[in-house]
Amino acid sequence: MSASSPPNWQPQIDIVPFHLENGLTLLVLPDHYAPVVSFQLHYLVGSRYELPGITGISHLFEHLMFRGTEEVGPEEFSRILQARGGEINAFTTKDHTSYFENLPAAHLELAVRLEADRLKNLKLDEENFQTERQVVISERKLRSVDSPFGLVEEQLYATAYTQHPYNWPIIGWDQDLHRLTLADCRSYYRTHYHPGNMIAVVAGDAAPEAARDLIDRYFGDIPNPGPPEVSQIVEPPQRGERRAIFKKVSQVEAFFAGFHVVGLNHPDIYPLTLLAAILSVGKSSRFYQEFVRSGRAAEMEADLAPPPWSSQDPDLMVIRAVAAPGNPLAELEADVWTALEVIKREGIRAEELARAKKLMKSQAVQALAKNFYRGLVVGLFHLKTGDGAKANLMLKNYEAVTPDDIQRVAQTYLTEDNRTVVILKPVSPAESQALGPLV
Amino acid sequence: MTNYLPEIEQVTLPNGLTLLGLFYSRVPWVSMSFMNKRGGECDPPGKAGVADWTAEFLTLGTIRRSQRQLAEDIESLGANLQARGEWDATMVHLDGLSEDFAALIATLGEIVQTPRLAEDEFPMLKERRRAELAQIMDEPREVASRRFQRLFFQGAPYGHALRGEMESLASLDLGDIQAFYHKEFSPRAATLVVVGMLPFSQILEEAQKVWTGWTASGPASPPYTEAPRQSCPPGIYLLDRPELTQSEIRMGFLGLPRSHPDFFTLRLVNYVLGGGGFSSRLMTRIRSELGLTYGIRSQFFFRRAPGLFQVSTFTPAVHTAKVVEEIKAVIQNIRDNGVTAQELQEAQSYYTGHFPLSLETPRALCRQVLTIDLHDLGLDYLKLYCDRILGVTQEAAREAAHHHLKPENLVTLVVGPASQCRESLEKLGPVEILEDS
Numbered sequence: 001m002s003a004s005s006p007p008n009w010q011p012q013i014d015i016v017p018f019h020l021e022n023g024l025t026l027l028v029l030p031d032h033y034a035p036v037v038s039f040q041l042h043y044l045v046g047s048r049y050e051l052p053g054i055t056g057i058s059h060l061f062e063h064l065m066f067r068g069t070e071e072v073g074p075e076e077f078s079r080i081l082q083a084r085g086g087e088i089n090a091f092t093t094k095d096h097t098s099y100f101e102n103l104p105a106a107h108l109e110l111a112v113r114l115e116a117d118r119l120k121n122l123k124l125d126e127e128n129f130q131t132e133r134q135v136v137i138s139e140r141k142l143r144s145v146d147s148p149f150g151l152v153e154e155q156l157y158a159t160a161y162t163q164h165p166y167n168w169p170i171i172g173w174d175q176d177l178h179r180l181t182l183a184d185c186r187s188y189y190r191t192h193y194h195p196g197n198m199i200a201v202v203a204g205d206a207a208p209e210a211a212r213d214l215i216d217r218y219f220g221d222i223p224n225p226g227p228p229e230v231s232q233i234v235e236p237p238q239r240g241e242r243r244a245i246f247k248k249v250s251q252v253e254a255f256f257a258g259f260h261v262v263g264l265n266h267p268d269i270y271p272l273t274l275l276a277a278i279l280s281v282g283k284s285s286r287f288y289q290e291f292v293r294s295g296r297a298a299e300m301e302a303d304l305a306p307p308p309w310s311s312q313d314p315d316l317m318v319i320r321a322v323a324a325p326g327n328p329l330a331e332l333e334a335d336v337w338t339a340l341e342v343i344k345r346e347g348i349r350a351e352e353l354a355r356a357k358k359l360m361k362s363q364a365v366q367a368l369a370k371n372f373y374r375g376l377v378v379g380l381f382h383l384k385t386g387d388g389a390k391a392n393l394m395l396k397n398y399e400a401v402t403p404d405d406i407q408r409v410a411q412t413y414l415t416e417d418n419r420t421v422v423i424l425k426p427v428s429p430a431e432s433q434a435l436g437p438l439v
Numbered sequence: 440m441t442n443y444l445p446e447i448e449q450v451t452l453p454n455g456l457t458l459l460g461l462f463y464s465r466v467p468w469v470s471m472s473f474m475n476k477r478g479g480e481c482d483p484p485g486k487a488g489v490a491d492w493t494a495e496f497l498t499l500g501t502i503r504r505s506q507r508q509l510a511e512d513i514e515s516l517g518a519n520l521q522a523r524g525e526w527d528a529t530m531v532h533l534d535g536l537s538e539d540f541a542a543l544i545a546t547l548g549e550i551v552q553t554p555r556l557a558e559d560e561f562p563m564l565k566e567r568r569r570a571e572l573a574q575i576m577d578e579p580r581e582v583a584s585r586r587f588q589r590l591f592f593q594g595a596p597y598g599h600a601l602r603g604e605m606e607s608l609a610s611l612d613l614g615d616i617q618a619f620y621h622k623e624f625s626p627r628a629a630t631l632v633v634v635g636m637l638p639f640s641q642i643l644e645e646a647q648k649v650w651t652g653w654t655a656s657g658p659a660s661p662p663y664t665e666a667p668r669q670s671c672p673p674g675i676y677l678l679d680r681p682e683l684t685q686s687e688i689r690m691g692f693l694g695l696p697r698s699h700p701d702f703f704t705l706r707l708v709n710y711v712l713g714g715g716g717f718s719s720r721l722m723t724r725i726r727s728e729l730g731l732t733y734g735i736r737s738q739f740f741f742r743r744a745p746g747l748f749q750v751s752t753f754t755p756a757v758h759t760a761k762v763v764e765e766i767k768a769v770i771q772n773i774r775d776n777g778v779t780a781q782e783l784q785e786a787q788s789y790y791t792g793h794f795p796l797s798l799e800t801p802r803a804l805c806r807q808v809l810t811i812d813l814h815d816l817g818l819d820y821l822k823l824y825c826d827r828i829l830g831v832t833q834e835a836a837r838e839a840a841h842h843h844l845k846p847e848n849l850v851t852l853v854v855g856p857a858s859q860c861r862e863s864l865e866k867l868g869p870v871e872i873l874e875d876s
Contacts, residue, residue, distance in 0.1 A: 009467060009538075033465050034795045066717070075727045078717035083785035085792015088717075104792045134730035138755060141685045142733055148577035249682040251573040283498075283520075284510035293506070295566025298574050324570035351515065358517030362536060369466045369800040429682045438684060 011364055011392050013374055016208040020216055023224040024195035027388055028211045029203040029374055037204035038371040039111045040100040041119075042383045045192040046093045047172075048165040048313065049230060054184050056172015059092040060136050061188055065099065066090075067128040069121040074128060077114055084110065087372075092170055095312040096383055102372050105205035109214055116218035119193060129182045137178075140171045145438050149254065149320070152246050152424045156256045159244050160316055160420035164235035174439040196224035199383055203375030235260065235314065242420040247435060250426040252298060253329040257336075257421045258316030261413045264307055264384050266314075270397045271405040272413065273306040276317060277356040278348055278406065284355065290339060291321075297332060298322040306360070307394060308380035316420075317413065329423065340414050347407040360398045444798070447808060447818045448639040452651050455627035459808050460642040461634040463801045469540050469635025470801035473531040473551050474809050476630070477623040479524045480596040480663040480744070486615055488568070488603025491524030493619045495564065497531060498522050500555035509550070518543055520550075524601050527663075527743045528813055529623070534802060537636040541645055544633070548649035556620065561613045572605045579680065583687035583854040584751070586873070590676060591691065591747060591850055595667030625657035626650075632808045634801040666693065666745045671850045675763070675864055678873045679857035686759040686855025690766055691749035692848040697741040697814045704831045704839040705739055710786035711778045712770065712844075713737025713750055718785060720769050721750065729765070731758045743814070748844075756855045760863035763853070767846050774844040777837030791825045 018026040046058050068074045078088045086103030101111040144150035154169045161167035171177075200219070202211040238260055262268045279302040280287040291297040299322040305311065321336060323329045367373040382388035427435070448460045463469075482489045498520055500506040513520050518535030533547045575581045585600045592598025603611070631650065633642045670693055695701065706714075713721035713736050721735045731754045740746030750770075754762045778786075798804055798821070811820045853860060857872070864870050 034799065036795050036799070075717040075723065079785070082715065082718045083788050083792075085789055085794070085796070087793070087796060102796055104795065107792070131727070131730035135726060135733055138685065138731070138753070139733035141755065142753060145684050146579050148574065249577075251576045252570070282510060282514040284507060284514045288510075289507060292567065293563055295563050295570060298567075298570030322570075322574060324566060325573045351511075355511070355515045355517075358515060360517075362517035362519070362534075365466045365468050365536060366534075366800070366802075369468065371799070432682055438682075 009365075010395055011368055013368070013378055013391055015378055015388050017388070018208075018212045018215075020195065020220055022195045022220065022222060024215070024219055025199045025382070026212060026215050027199065027201045027378055027382060028206060028208040029201065029371075029378060030206060030208055031203065031371060031374065032205050035105045035205050036102065036371060037105040037108050037202060037206050038100060038102045038375045039108060039115070040098060040201040040203070040375045040379055041115055041198055042201070042379050043097045043193060043198045044383060045097050045197065046095045047168060047170045048094050049192065049228070050165060050168070052168075053176060054180055055168040055176045056136070056170075057180055057184060057188055058097055059171055060133065060177070060180060061185055062090050062092045062097050063132045063136060064124060064128065064185060065118055065122065067132060068123050069117050070123060071117060071121070072114065077118065081107070081111055081114065086111065094166055094170060096380070098376075098379075100372065100375075108202070108206060108211070112214050112218050116222070119219070120222055122189065124182060124186055124189065126182055129185060133177060133180065136171070137174070140174060140177065143171060144169065148250065149256070149424065151248065151438070152254065152256050152422055153318075155244055155246050156258050156318065156420060156422045157316070159242050159422060160238070160258045160260065161235055164233050164313065166235070166311070166313065166315070190225075191228045194224050195219060195222050196227055199379060201375040201379040203378070204371035238418050238420070240417050244422045245425050246422055247425045247427045247432070248438065249429050249432045250424055252322050252325060253426060254320070254322040254424040255329060255333050255421055256424070257319040257321075257419055259413050259415070259418050260314055261304065261317045263313045263315060264310040265312070268409050269307055269310050271401045271409045272304055272317060274353065274356040274360070274398060274401055275406050275409055276302040276304045277359055278352050281356070281359055286339060291332070291335070295324050296327050298324045300336075308377055308384065308391070312384045333421070340410065343407065343410045344414065347403050350403055353401070353403055353406060357398050357401070361395055364395055444821055447811070449818060450643060452626070452647065454651060454653055456650055456653065457630040457812065458643065458646050458650070459630060459632045459812060460639045461804055461808060462638065463634050463636055463804065467537045467636050468534070468801050469537045469543065469633065469637060470534045470805040471532070471544065471547055472632045472805050472809055473547055474630045474632070474813065475529045475624050476527065476628045476662070476813060477659050478526050478528045479599075479601040480526055481619070481623060481660050482599065483615065484594070485607050486611055487599035487607045488524070488601065488611065489615050489619045490529050490623075491601050492564065492568070492603065492611065493616050494522035494524050494529050494531065496556060496560070496616050497550050497554045499560040499564065500557055501549045502553040502555055503549060506560060513546060516542060526597060526601070526746070530809075540635065540637055540641070544645045545649050548653070551624070552653045554620065556613070556617055558613060561616070565608065565611070568603055569608055572603065572608065579683055579685070579687045579854055580753070582678075582680075583689050583852060586678060586854065587689035587691070587749070587852045588747070590852055590873070591671050592667055593669055593671055595670070596663055596744070597667070597742070597746060621656050623659045625655040625659050626653055627657065628659040630809070630812045632805050632812070634805045634808065662743055664696065664744050673848050673850055675851045675853070675868055675870045676873050677857055677861060677864065677870050678852070678854045678875065680854055681856045681858065683855050684756060685753045686756045686853050686860055687753045688759065688762060688766075689749060689751055689852045690763070690849050691747045692845045692850065694739045694746050694748040695741065695843065696743060696745050701839045701843065702741060703827050704835050705843060706790070707783060707786040707828070707831050708773065708778060708836050708840045709737055709739055710789060711782045712773050715786060715789065718789070720773065721766065724765055724769055725752065725762060731755075731762050756859035759853055759855060759860035760867055763851055763864065764867060767849060770844055770846045770849075773840050774846060775841075777833065777840050780833050783831070783833050783836055787828050787831065790828045794825060
């Protein structure tokens with residue numbers, strides 16, 4: 001074993017693909033470092049597949065998947081696997097819903113059996129539905145309503161997207177959560193939860209052929225009714241800045257700005273990710289040095305989910321700026337736009353780009369230390385682009401980016417006409433109540 | 440089970456600094472931590488946050504390099520520097536690619552041994568902290584957790600927020616930071632942990648170059664190990680936040696120090712009570728059966744001195760009293776009846792099965808080694824861990840639950856809209872209204 005790695009290190013995840021007869025794709029990523037394995041199911045269903053009136057159903061349905069089957073009682077799924085040392089959870093995004101079990105390799109079969117059971121035999125009854133709806137309503141209050149900026153971010157997406165489903169939050173609108181029915185959920189289950197609309201990943205201490213046999217044994221007989229009908233909606237280009245004000249009780253003023261950019265499949269995702277890192281990752285970044293270090297901004301971040309977490313359709317690069325008390329927000333906003341203009345006009349320094357690339361390399365190395373992340377990276381690339389092997393090319397894609405690319409994407413996407421800005425304006429509790437209930 | 444566990448190597452350098460190293464073969468990474476074993480519990484009275492501010496201050500430039508230069512140099516290696524005050528220790532973590540190890544360990548040494556402690560950085564640090572504290576007021580969970588610590592410990596150590604409090608912000612000055620650094624930072628109270636794709640011979644060689652010459656004035660304060668002389672009387676306390684739609688609930692009583700022999704037993708009991716997610720009784724009752732929250736958990740904060748046992752949750756405000764009542768009943772039941780054989784067995788198999796997952800990354804391993812050193816758990820701790828978990832009997836769990844769970848001592852704090860929850864809470868007992876601070 002060498003004492004240290006060569007500087008040209010690249011990820012080399014071994015990916016063994018299988019295709020079952022019923023259309024299910026399985027990716028096995030063998031790695032025998034420790035006797036543990038990550039089993040993941042990624043369903044191609046997230047909030048973008050919803051329709052107005054049933055927003056939030058993808059996420060609510062994720063909750064219902066833990067409410068049991070004929071064999072297994074509510075939440076027993078988690079209890080049984082946790083009792084074997086497993087980490088069990090699930091998450092819903094705009095584009096997909098993912099379920100995972102990270103556990104000792106000796107218990108992989110149990111996880112596979114239980115996942116297949118809930119895909120085939122989920123118990124969808126009124127009692128489970130009503131309980132879980134209440135839980136999700138509490139979760140919405142936690143994440144959106146009572147959180148400092150949750151409703152501001154919702155307002156940003158609702159203003160920036162006029163036609164595309166990224167308009168609504170993953171957790172759904174409050175009214176829709178109250179309106180949804182058990183029948184909606186049953187129909188959603190039939191349409192989206194089947195072998196033709198998902199992939200399985202086994203990452204860790206497992207032999208590929210044995211993993212294939214295992215998945216085939218439990219999932220092989222599940223019918224595939226064919227892909228769901230999905231309308232491809234394209235958000236029309238934005239033709240001028242949009243601004244909105246959101247008033248709530250707050251100690252701070254803030255603005256959230258979003259610029260329409262690209263999705264995972266567009267090559268510009270790499271320079272845009274590096275641009276976001278140059279702007280705000282680390283204490284040598286431009287935003288930290290100019291705004292945070294001095295105490296003008298309590299927070300200042302340029303956020304764009306990096307590959308493969310990037311959304312499938314064009315997302316927003318979001319600038320979150322929280323003014324420190326006593327610092328006028330309007331001046332802060334003007335200075336942020338000036339900082340972006342400087343990049344568009346003068347470009348960036350070569351060492352800034354080198355730093356951003358090295359940060360990406362570091363993140364990749366750290367992620368690959370966990371089976372869970374190895375599985376996610378490959379699985380999400382496969383799900384969103386059809387090619388999981390892109391995981392091994394990530395660093396090369398970053399390395400190919402030049403300072404000119406950074407300047408070009410800044411000029412192309414960070415324009416005033418392409419910008420939506422939501423201002424958080426603090427009000428007193430009495431003023432807030434006079435504006436009506438927060439939902 | 441334990442054959443993949445690497446050996447922990449230990450050397451004490453001539454100046455008293457402990458060096459611990461662990462080989463990690465999976466990816467070319469190194470995680471390093473400098474731990475000075477005095478932390479926020481040593482913050483002077485009325486000066487909340489001194490340990491944590493000192494930690495951050497170390498990262499704001501050295502005698503040789505300015506804040507900006509240091510940040511640029513570290514980040515151009517793709518490395519990540521974090522420093523914070525914790526209870527019982529102050530930490531500086533530096534993680535990066537193992538190809539850069541020599542530069543990284545030299546940088547860590549420079550940060551700890553020759554900080555600039557510059558006058559011009561201090562007002563900026565203070566402004567950043569002021570802004571952060573203002574923002575925290577908008578985060579109900581944070582408000583509740585901070586207020587609960589303060590309410591419970593009543594001015595004793597562990598009774599303030601590690602990152603500081605708005606009330607004491609004005610009184611902190613650069614002299615406090617300098618004094619804390621010069622008094623508490625000392626090789627005899629410190630440990631360096633290195634986990635990475637590096638042979639120990641290389642770790643030792645570089646560590647000797649960088650760390651052997653470090654001396655400090657000290658001596659550090661004696662370690663804080665006592666229980667607080669006074670804590671908050673049991674009862675229900677309400678902080679009115681009319682703008683909220685949910686109540687944040689914190690309930691707790693005084694727990695035990697990390698050195699207590701019932702540590703493993705209580706860990707298992709707490710898994711069943713509220714530490715085991717969906718396997719726990721609190722989650723089963725409050726979320727799965729009643730649908731009254733999205734999340735609930737309980738935990739013992741095991742520190743050098745006794746920390747809190749705490750239950751945390753939130754619920755739509757109208758359900759507050761119901762949830763408080765149900766939590767108390769769940770604790771009472773385990774106190775009276777212990778846990779079932781199946782519950783204990785599942786908790787044991789969770790911890791033993793999960794053990795390799797908790798050692799997957801260099802940072803996770805580093806964290807384990809730091810804990811072992813901080814609490815003198817022995818270099819064979821990881822090897823014996825599973826046996827200790829499996830050695831707990833149902834009778835021991837019953838006794839520990841009976842002895843250490845104290846529902847009659849519960850201090851309950853609710854942060855939420857009083858108009859929607861006060862009346863029903865008063866049916867459970869007297870409610871003391873807290874002043875906003």
